[in-house]
Amino acid sequence: MTDGIKPPLRRTLHMAVKTTSIDTLVVGAGQAGIAMSEHLSNIGVPHLVLERARIAERWRTGRWDSLVANGPAWHDRFPNREFPEVDPDGFASKEQVADYFVEYAKQFNAPIRTGVEVKKVVRNVGHQGFTVETSDGTFEASRVVVATGPFQRPVIPAIAPKSERLTQIHSADYRNPQQLPEGNVVVVGAGSSGVQIADELQRAGRRVYLSVGPHDRPPRAYRGRDFCWWLGVLGEWDAEVMRPGKEHVTIAVSGARGGHTVDFRRLAHQGVTLVGLTKSFDGTVVTFNADLADNIARGDENYLSLLDAADAYAVRNGLALPEEPEARIIPPDPACLIDPIFELDLVEAGVTSIIWATGYAVDFGWLQVDAFDEKGKPKHQRGVSKEPGIYFLGLPWLSRRGSAFIWGVWHDAKHIADHIATQRKYLAYYDAAHSHAQPQRETGATEPKVRKVSEMNLS
Numbered sequence: 001m002t003d004g005i006k007p008p009l010r011r012t013l014h015m016a017v018k019t020t021s022i023d024t025l026v027v028g029a030g031q032a033g034i035a036m037s038e039h040l041s042n043i044g045v046p047h048l049v050l051e052r053a054r055i056a057e058r059w060r061t062g063r064w065d066s067l068v069a070n071g072p073a074w075h076d077r078f079p080n081r082e083f084p085e086v087d088p089d090g091f092a093s094k095e096q097v098a099d100y101f102v103e104y105a106k107q108f109n110a111p112i113r114t115g116v117e118v119k120k121v122v123r124n125v126g127h128q129g130f131t132v133e134t135s136d137g138t139f140e141a142s143r144v145v146v147a148t149g150p151f152q153r154p155v156i157p158a159i160a161p162k163s164e165r166l167t168q169i170h171s172a173d174y175r176n177p178q179q180l181p182e183g184n185v186v187v188v189g190a191g192s193s194g195v196q197i198a199d200e201l202q203r204a205g206r207r208v209y210l211s212v213g214p215h216d217r218p219p220r221a222y223r224g225r226d227f228c229w230w231l232g233v234l235g236e237w238d239a240e241v242m243r244p245g246k247e248h249v250t251i252a253v254s255g256a257r258g259g260h261t262v263d264f265r266r267l268a269h270q271g272v273t274l275v276g277l278t279k280s281f282d283g284t285v286v287t288f289n290a291d292l293a294d295n296i297a298r299g300d301e302n303y304l305s306l307l308d309a310a311d312a313y314a315v316r317n318g319l320a321l322p323e324e325p326e327a328r329i330i331p332p333d334p335a336c337l338i339d340p341i342f343e344l345d346l347v348e349a350g351v352t353s354i355i356w357a358t359g360y361a362v363d364f365g366w367l368q369v370d371a372f373d374e375k376g377k378p379k380h381q382r383g384v385s386k387e388p389g390i391y392f393l394g395l396p397w398l399s400r401r402g403s404a405f406i407w408g409v410w411h412d413a414k415h416i417a418d419h420i421a422t423q424r425k426y427l428a429y430y431d432a433a434h435s436h437a438q439p440q441r442e443t444g445a446t447e448p449k450v451r452k453v454s455e456m457n458l459s
Contacts (some may be wrong), residue, residue, distance in 0.1 A: 018137035022048045024420060025141035027130055027402035029055045029112045032147035032394030034101055035078065035410040037110040037196055039417035045424065049147075050134060056106060058151055059098040065176045068198060068255045075228040076110050076406045078104060091255030116284070121367050126425075129389065130369070142389060142427075143420055144367075145355025146378075149394040150404055151184045152363045156356045157188075161281040166346070171197060171357040177204035184208065186286070188278045189251025190215055194357030195262050199254075202272050205218040209344065209351070211294060212264060213277040215252045217305050223314065223321040227253065230310050237391075250359075252299065261303075263298055268334035284347045292340045300330065339442035344445035361394070383416045389423075391416045 024040060026033050029051030030286040054060070069076045074088035076097075090098065105112060113136070121144055123225045132139040144285040161168075171193045171296050177200065183208035187198040198210040228404055231237050252262040264268045268274050274290040307327060314321050344351070364372070371387035371393035373379045379386045382399040392398065393416060394409050402408030 005404060011095070017067070019140060020048075022046060022135060023141045024048075024132075024143040024145060025050065026145045026147050027118050028394075029105070029110075029114065030147070030149055030394070031056070031406050032149055032409045032413065033112075033145075034105050034110060035413035036147050036393055036416065037105070037143050038108055038323060038410075039188040039414050040420070041108050041110070043051055043417060043421050044388045045417070045420060047111060048139075049112040049113045050116045050118055051112060052135075054114055055097040055112060056332070058149070059094050059101075062151065062172050064174045064197065064200075066256065067196070069094075069097055069177060069227045070253055071405070072256050073224050075226070075232075077442075078406065078410050079337070080104075080283055081107065083210040091259055097216065100321065104133045107223065113182040119366055121369060123142075123369050123387070123389075143391065143423075144213075144287065144389065145391040145416065146367060148360060148362075149391045150256055152398055154356075155277075155358055155361050155362045157358055159280050160276065160356065161219070161286075163284070163410065165352070168364060169353075169355060171355055172360075174355055177201050177206060180206075180353045182415065184350045185353045185355060186211065186278075186346070186351055187355045187357060189213070189250070189357030189359070190252055190264070191359075192253055193357075195252050196251075196254050196256050197355055197357060198272055199256070199267065201271075202267075202270060207273070207275045207340075207350065208271075209349070210264075210280045211275050212268065212295050214249045214295055215299050215302075216249055217252045217262060217264075217303045219327060220253060220255075220259045222307060222310050223324050225310075225321065226259075227306070230313075231401075234309055234313060237400065237405075237408065239272035239401045240399065242397055244399075263331065265334055265337070265338055268336050269298070271333065273341070274334070274336045274416075275344070284345055286303070286344050288340075288342055288344070288347060290340070290342060293337060296337060310417055383412055384419055391420075395445070 016046040024045055024047040026036050029049050033049045033051065034055070037047065037049050045281055051057070068091040070091070071085040072089050073086040073092050075082055075390070077100070081100070082088070083092050083096065086096060086136060111188050117135040119135065120134060122131050124131055129140060129142040130144050132141055132144065151172070154172040156168070171189070176195055185193055185201050186193050186209045187201070188211045190210055190212040194210065202208045218231070218290065220227060222230060254260055254262055264274055274292060276288040281288045281290050285405060315321070336399070356455045364376070369387045369390055371378060371385040371390045378392045378395065380392050385391060385438070393413055394404060396404040398404070398412050399415065400408065403412050
């Protein structure tokens, strides 16, 4: 006897109803997802990490060829594994960083499933948890940790010109100078990415115009210590509140060529033409704000203030670190700073390419839960969302300044894992009490004694 359904259709129906139940589902297997998996594994929480591509895919294919980490290997790592074959004071290449996370996941046999894209998450109605639709079936999860990081959707501003003669790419798609057509280049954005790309292009023989906006400019190292160390001892990495007006300020620092302090004046003397913040395009003409000198000056103030804080700390703590007065020498202003360019005809300047080093936006369209504010930003406290059971990890300033960095995300993940463990204990208590109460109600027995919260082990 048959059900009248042909075999291919029967297989299709079977696939459509494939459902997997899991306690905690982690979305993303970059540094945030792996850190989350480690902490969940340590406390025995059943979980699964879903990754739409490969482990640490952004490091492999979302960066340019010559990229290295911006922090030294002793700093930019998880606490339980050092970088193999990288000097502690050196800077790991992007492939070394990606390989590091692959090997780290192997250390504790992380339950990661690659090649699976999460398409939709909705809260269940009438019962606990969430329904998660993916490219590999449906999951039922009591909790969902969003570990997709801040680099989700490259942003090119609306002012970008509509011109077929120009090659325009985001820094996420830049790989090397040979990728671009012959001609000069405008690089918009002077954070770490924009500065390093502009420097690489200029060294490759291109004429480069670098559009410089507001930025922080820490020294690569000072008095024998990397700036990562100075920010640590000065408490800057653990700062919990962003200073007003710093929301859109980038950090200009580089680990390229062994690491060096970014100095825009030196870049200009090297051959890079500095211009102000890019304002608008009109045909082939681009207009820049008259703010170049102010942006450079504020960057200098930020640089010198860190030197002052470091000197004061050394004196206060009696540190015998070598003094470095030459670090305070500011090179003379280049011509492009003395007589700035406010307009540039791209055709006359021979510009054939624009690289937009203008950052990223998050994309949570697949997360259809009440976890966002009126502007669509995640609403949370240290990663614990306003929507119970939803968590965010790896976002800038999740709990502190260092939250989006490799070591910072590891510590944030531990806090979220502890929160999940506590919630699981509350629910386990409910389940145990409910299972004992149900048969007694059926036999007319008295209600079981309910323990006080103070008697429960919630540590």
